[in-house]
Amino acid sequence: MATSRVPLVLLACGSFNPITNQHMRLFELARDHMHSTGQYQVVGGIVSPVSDGYGKQGLVLAKHRIAMAKLALQSSNWVTVDEWESKQPDWTETVVTMRSGFQSEPPLEIAKASRGVERLNLKECQ
Secondary structure: OOOOOEEEEEEEEEOOOOOOHHHHHHHHHHHHHHHHOOOEEEEEEEEEEOOHHHOOOOOOOHHHHHHHHHHHOOOOOOEEEOOOHHHOOOOOOHHHHHHHHOOOOOOOEEEEEOOOEEEEEHHHHO
């Protein structure tokens, strides 16, 4: 009998100033690893660029970083760009970004691709 895998969305938050091939490769490596555990089924990936309010010196305007990310990911059938975080007036904590649009039943677990991979269950974050 096959065991049921937990649906998983990979989330990368950051400046993406600009997005690079390594950012995109990170998703592939993370997906392969999570699948190899036998516990998870990656159902999508999300790139979430930080807002202009982050205040990082040299940060290109969010609208341009969004456009670059969309161009870079246009051939991907599973990784998308989410604009919510980039449209906030100030820097947003990752957990707030996760809560903004990832409410689902049953809850999806999200692997955060930022300074290592952490698994977070949204029900535990609420």
